[in-house]
Amino acid sequence: MARTAPTRRRDSVARSNGCGTLIAAFLLLLASLPALAETRLERGRYLVETIAACGNCHTPQGPNGPLPGKALAGNQVIEDNPAFRAVASNITPDRRTGIGAWTDAQIARAIREGIRPDGSVIGPPMPIAWYRDLADEDVAAMVAYLRSIPAVANVSEKSTYRMPLPPNYGPPVGRVVAPPRSDMVRYGAYLAGPVGHCMECHTPFGAPGQRDLERLGVGGQPFEGPWGVSVAANITPGRATGLGGWSDAEIERAIRRGVSQDGRQLFPPMPFGHYARISTPDMAALIAYLRSLPPVER
Ligand code: HEC
Ligand code: HEC
The missing domain is CATH 1.10.760 (Cytochrome Bc1 Complex; Chain D, domain 2)
Structure with a gap:
């Protein structure tokens, strides 16, 4: 439901106000310029x-984050x-x-x-x-x-x-x-694997030292640090233990700000500070890719 809302809003702007469409087109152009x-x-x-x-x-890292x-x-x-x-x-x-x-x-x-x-x-x-x-x-x-x-x-x-x-x-x-950016799922897979190695942390080990690629994104690896122990989450669309019941905005908030669906602040080592500035198209591709994974429960 939440995912259809923006489309509806855009439609009503177009219907009520041609000027709004022009402004929207201009903003889109600006966004693509950089x-x-x-x-x-x-x-x-x-x-x-x-x-x-x-x-x-x-x-x-020091106790207060990256050393200046x-x-x-x-x-x-x-x-x-x-x-x-x-x-x-x-x-x-x-x-x-x-x-x-x-x-x-x-x-x-x-x-x-x-x-x-x-x-x-x-x-x-x-x-x-x-x-x-x-x-x-x-x-x-x-x-x-x-x-x-x-x-x-x-x-x-x-x-x-x-x-x-x-x-x-x-x-x-x-x-x-790299895969073409127009192919959101494939480009998202490129971002989540080769570029961002999300799938390194979020995929359990199979054979010693080898990630179990059959369980891509299922999570489960514990990470120990000053924060205690955090466990890599299931980021497949599994509805019970994964992201199946999350909106795009909730997934984006978790990646950019480290806030889980229930509002809990997530622990390191996921690098939220870096992810805050992931571009809008890259974020959309990442989410499209995560939604394309086979849903698995953990
Ligand atoms: C998960 C942790 C991790 C991430 C992420 C990571 N590295 Fe490394 N990197 C290491 C470790 C650990 C070593 C040293 C390994 C060793 O001693 O054999 C290393 C070694 C290197 C070296 C060899 C340097 C030398 O003098 O031996 C280069 C170059 C390098 N990394 C570049 C990068 C770049 C560029 C990125 C990001 C695209 C990156 N690394 C991301 C952990 C990481
Ligand atoms: C260095 C390891 C690491 C990397 C890299 C990493 N994550 Fe995570 N991620 C984790 C851990 C650990 C958690 C769970 C933290 C906790 O529960 O406090 C997590 C949590 C999440 C969550 C929240 C899920 C939930 O149930 O709360 C999402 C979504 C997520 N990661 C997606 C990603 C994406 C997308 C990327 C790449 C852009 C990524 N992660 C990169 C380790 C990592």
Whole structure:
């Protein structure tokens, strides 16, 4: 019911007032302008700072949130468990402690293939399996943005993996093109997987270290932190335990502001602060994709 309301409102404006239609058309045009004029650098800033939320791992956190002046400067412990102690690296352009001495191609390869210039393999939880499907244009935009941010000298502790890392995450990535934005469900799948890795947190493990792609979006993984333990929600359209009974506005509020349907404030590590500024078309695509998943109860 709530979802048909905006359409009705638009109809009545058109009927009662041609001027309203013109204004609406003008506003629509304005809304689409930034996207048209977006440079590679702006695209990179948008991706890294909003939906990809690289800073959710790579920016060190204090008790009051991200440490000032340390954006993307690493040395942030992400997981400390029997199998590994993962510390997110400094990805600012500092030549000594960050990635300033790497070429664009080397940075792109690190993000998409998980291989550093010295040949070593980047370990979990950096979501390489998803980043392999980042479009050429989007990974180039991310690299352009990472080059533009302030270099911060900050030595990052090396991660310790007490389990073998794979020799690689697959064959070299060739050319990758993003699905067309006009195909909302497919573009939404691209945003929720390769770009935003929503599905990394929201999909349970099957075989050790492998996400159970048959249960995409069903949730269930516990995340421990200063907040206690939060459990990744079921974001399939399951009516009892998922988002089946939620309106689009309720889903959007949960993603942007971290408020659940019943008004409860959601806990980290979902990066609501970054998601607040996801663009309107991207939010619509994300929601269209979530609604297209098979409804599963947990
Ligand atoms: C879920 C946490 C997480 C997210 C999200 C994440 N990373 Fe990482 N990243 C890591 C960890 C942990 C490492 C270090 C792994 C290791 O030590 O092998 C890492 C390593 C890297 C490296 C290698 C740097 C070096 O000096 O070794 C690059 C480059 C990188 N990340 C870029 C990115 C970018 C760009 C994004 C966003 C598109 C991103 N990461 C998102 C956790 C994350
Ligand atoms: C780093 C892990 C992580 C990432 C990335 C993440 N989420 Fe979440 N998400 C969670 C956790 C954990 C919760 C539950 C928090 C709680 O219950 O306090 C949650 C809750 C939600 C909820 C609220 C559901 C409910 O029942 O309250 C929605 C909707 C959601 N996520 C959608 C998304 C979407 C869409 C994305 C990508 C744009 C995303 N999440 C990315 C971990 C994550």
